[in-house]
Amino acid sequence: MKLRRTSDWLPTTAKEVKLKGWEELDVILFSGDAYVDHPSFGPAVIGRILESYGLRVAIVPQPSVNDNLQDFEKLGKPRLFFAATGGCMDPMVSNYTASKRRRDKDAYTPNGDKGFRPDYATSVYSKILKEKFPDVPVLIGGIEASLRRVTHYDYWSDKLLPTILETSQADMLVYGMGEQPLREIVELLQKGVPFSSLKNIKQTAVLIDKDEALPKHKSWEDVEIISHEVCLLNKKKFASNFKVIEQESNKLHARRILQRVGDKQLVINPPFPTMTEAEIDASFDLPYTRLPHPKYNKRGPIPAFEMIKFSINIHRGCFGGCSFCTISAHQGKFIASRSQESILKEVDTVAQMDDFKGYLSDIGGPSANMYKMKGKVQSICDKCVAPSCISPVICSNLDTSHKPLTELYQAVDKHPKIKKSFIGSGIRHDMLVPEFNKNADPKELDAYTEEVMTKHVSGRLKVAPEHTSDPVLKLMRKPSFTYFHKFKERFDRINFKKKLNLQLIPYFISSHPASEVEDMANLAAETKDMGFQLEQVQGFTPTPMTVATVIYYSGYHPYTLKPTKTPKTKKEKEDQHKFFFWYKKENKQWIKDKLNAVGRTDLLQKLLPEDNSWKKNKGAKNAKNTFDDAVPFNKRKKKATRGSSKKRRR
Structure with missing residues (x-):
């Protein structure tokens, strides 16, 4: 295999950004996983996909949330948006057993070390970014965001929680596999469309004011599910929501889902059609190094990578x-x-x-x-x-x-x-x-x-x-x-x-x-x-x-x-x-x-x-x-x- 240089990976530090010869970044991605540049690792796939759309992308893996939060500022502000994901697994599954005991190992961290991924990582990262850079859009995705896109039961806190868009303060959520919605988002942003106007992208969700007019789309039908507040009061009505959510998530021609959340309205747009063979091939054929970033060489192997290497x-x-x-x-x-x-x-x-x-x-x-x-x-x-x-x-x-x-x-x-x-x-x-x-x-x-x-x-x-x-x-x-x-x-x-x-x-x-x-x-x-x-x-x-x-x-x-x-x-x-x-x-x-x-x-x-x-x-x-x-x-x-x-x- 050819000799790899650090510049073969997406940059993770200001020094690596300079090695690329870049003066500015378009997207900065924060991830709960260590950075493994491999098609089985979602954060790497998203980074490479954005790169394939002509963007200058950097990734900040496992940023520290226990210090002065310098990891969130070290690369500055991106031109288009921040992206945040909890990683390849829901952080609560990564951090805790079925009996709610904290795990001894984290498979997505060098040497299996624990403590590098906060609970509810996507929300934690997104809120920090919104506090530090309130004028920069934050896009969330990955398994944690995808499965928490609507009112849901959280086993670890034993509570019914609202959409993660509410708890994370993010501007948009991409659910499912991200290649198709990201392509449309980037194309529109490159044409000069403001991020705040992107409310009709398939396979995304946004929160709007409850009195705001719904984004118009001539070919979508709408279905409104029970509000978050009613779900808190009535478990049976909460249960009734799920039939609609599951069926619409698995339709080829789905309806747009609407849900009231306090003084806001959740809008979940229908999914994209199943990826074609050419589309999924293109995703797997991107120039991955298939290896962990060299920064981990002295920290020990990453268990999840060793399993799928x-x-x-x-x-x-x-x-x-x-x-x-x-x-x-x-x-x-x-x-x-x-x-x-x-x-x-x-x-x-x-x-x-x-x-x-x-x-x-x-x-x-x-x-x-x-x-x-x-x-x-x-x-x-x-x-x-x-x-x-x-x-x-x-x-x-x-x-x-x-x-x-x-x-x-x-x-x-x-x-x-x-x-x-x-x-x-x-x-x-x-x-x-x-x-x-x-x-x-x-x-x-x-x-x-x-x-x-x-x-x-x-x-x-x-x-x-x-x-x-x-x-x-x-x-x-x-x-x-x-x-x-x-x-x-x-x-x-x-x-x-x-x-x-x-x-x-x-x-x-x-x-x-x-x-x-x-x-x-x-x-x-x-x-x-x-x-x-x-x-x-x-x-x-x-x-x-x-x-x-x-x-x-x-x-x-x-x-x-x-x-x-x-x-x-x-x-x-x-x-x-x-x-x-x-x-x-x-x-x-x-x-x-x-x-x-x-x-x-x-x-x-x-x-x-x-x-x-x-x-x-x-x-x-x-x-x-x-x-x-x-x-x-x-x-x-x-x-x-x-x-x-x-x-x-x-």
């Missing part, structure tokens, strides 16, 4: 629509796939890296096996309001062919410097079961499964059935556990046929809305019967912009407005956890008492038979669930699978 992201978006996941709220439910040529070009770039040993850690995306999948008849998708394309059943209009993905894997493996390419992202196992995925050719599904198992897995294949209870799974927008049984049958058959000796690792969630203690007992009994002994468990973490979080806070399902129970107290959550560890001596008496009390001796006999026959089950220790309360949902597969790179957020 030799990985390839092949698409954006997810049509799963899981109730606990925010991918579709941020990236959209429609898949934007890169061309095979663009992907192979990146593979070649990675293969030329000095420390590359021939192993790609991941070829994937938010879900590994959704590449190139889209509607067969576009006009049907144009009218669709469903939040999921595969729940409760796979849409008959969805092309679920795995052939392009199988061919992509094979093309990657033909590269002379690739010894093995792994699939570290989560695979939707249900889409590989013909009984569920009736749109696909069973032989094609078998070919993909066999390709993955024989060439792209190192010992373990990790999938996420999430639960065994059909009512809970229905609320999760996940298929019946029956399909996991069917997938395991296919897995076992290929495992035996190819003499692979692979392990199947299922992921599960406890304390999810609608999950009762009996459901967890059944989960433990059923997985034990299948030969799994689970060692750790993911506790449900309420994060903004999900159905499950709305239920957690309000007690109502936003689509039916029917009361829905959620385990909320520490004791309730601990009780659900205990069933995962039925084999531990300290839990056995508690389990006996609990199941006897509810009359479920049938489950008790399965879990704790008097003859302890479970010890004779040779497969009992074959599967170990490798995530815990300390691992945020969108990072858990990354941690469990060495080198995995893609984010799945809940």
